[in-house]
Amino acid sequence: EAQVTQNPRYLITVTGKKLTVTCSQNMNHEYMSWYRQDPGLGLRQIYYSMNVEVTDKGDVPEGYKVSRKEKRNFPLILESPSPNQTSLYFCASSLSVYQGAPTEAFFGQGTRLTVV
Amino acid sequence: AQKVTQAQTEISVVEKEDVTLDCVYETRDTTYYLFWYKQPPSGELVFLIRRNSFDEQNEISGRYSWNFQKSTSSFNFTITASQVVDSAVYFCALSGSGYALNFGKGTSLLVTP
Numbered sequence: 163e164a165q166v167t168q169n170p171r172y173l174i175t176v177t178g179k180k181l182t183v184t185c186s187q188n189m190n191h192e193y194m195s196w197y198r199q200d201p202g203l204g205l206r207q208i209y210y211s212m213n214v215e216v217t218d219k220g221d222v223p224e225g226y227k228v229s230r231k232e233k234r235n236f237p238l239i240l241e242s243p244s245p246n247q248t249s250l251y252f253c254a255s256s257l258s259v260y261q262g263a264p265t266e267a268f269f270g271q272g273t274r275l276t277v278v
Numbered sequence: 279a280q281k282v283t284q285a286q287t288e289i290s291v292v293e294k295e296d297v298t299l300d301c302v303y304e305t306r307d308t309t310y311y312l313f314w315y316k317q318p319p320s321g322e323l324v325f326l327i328r329r330n331s332f333d334e335q336n337e338i339s340g341r342y343s344w345n346f347q348k349s350t351s352s353f354n355f356t357i358t359a360s361q362v363v364d365s366a367v368y369f370c371a372l373s374g375s376g377y378a379l380n381f382g383k384g385t386s387l388l389v390t391p
Contacts, residue, residue: 195378204369207378220378252323254379267313267379269323 164189168253168270175243175277183238183273185253191268193256194236195220196228198249199272205252211236243277250274280305282372284382291360291389299355299385301370307331310374312346312353317367317384329353360389 166187175181187194195210197220207220211230225247227239236255240247253270281304291297303312314326327337329346337344341358357364367386371379 197379202383204381204383205371205379206381210378250321254323266325266328268325269315272321272323 164268166253166255166268166270168251168273171271171273173273173275175275177244177277178242181240181243181275183240183251183253183275185236185238185270186234187236187253187255187268188234189255189257189268190233191255191257192233194230195254195267196226196236196238197252197254198222199252200249208238208251243275245277248275248277280307280310280372280374280380282370282380282382284368284370284385286385287383288386288388291387293362293389293391294359296356296358297360297387297389299357299368299370299387301353301355301382303351303353303370303372305372305374307374310372313371313373313379314344314353314355315369315371315381317369319366323369326355357387360387362389362391365389 169184192213196208197205199205206222208222208226209220209228211217214230214233217228217230230236251273254267256267283302310331312329316324316326327344334346343356345354365388367384369384370382373379
């Protein structure tokens with residue numbers, strides 16, 4: 163079954179404690195990205211990756227890191243989480259980017275992160 | 279800059295009513311893509327449709343239909359004969375020369391029996 167898998171689904175952590183949210187897709191997609199969803203703000207892109215070893219900042223990259231060592235995996239790293247990073251996070255993947263636009267994006271189930 | 283406006287924050291209808299969700303966008307790109315996603319109460323995001331800027335044909339998929347009008351920069355979504363299972367938050371999104379999906383703030387649809 164084609165899917166994007168995020169782990170964990172729920173996470174409560176304390177300020178400053180490094181954490182990683184994993185994302186894996188089984189569709190051999192080139193393009194992957196991370197979004198955060200906040201009430202009243204909709205979804206905003208954090209980072210994206212066009213392919214292995216190619217990553218770039220989205221609209222709200224501060225406080226986050228990513229890596230793309232393998233095509234299927236695109237982890238999101240919070241080196242020193244703060245309460246303002248409490249949010250619902252989504253990983254997404256697309257087969258390709260055509261003329262600057264992602265094709266159909268498949269989203270993971272979401273990770274609800276709370277930083278206290 | 280890309281911008282998507284979904285002016286309807288919440289809509290409530292009774293089952294079997296038709297309902298239209300509005301989406302107005304702004305972009306300076308000549309080539310762009312418009313999307314609709316559904317987010318049911320379980321939280322996942324489900325892709326519904328993608329439309330490119332050169333294709334203004336309306337689309338129908340079962341009870342769902344989409345009306346794309348470049349003249350008014352709108353990409354509206356209509357659900358015919360709504361059902362309780364249609365209750366969800368619906369997002370319109372735009373992608374242009376950048377590599378991000380720019381989402382509207384979403385419209386929460388509640389369909390009551």
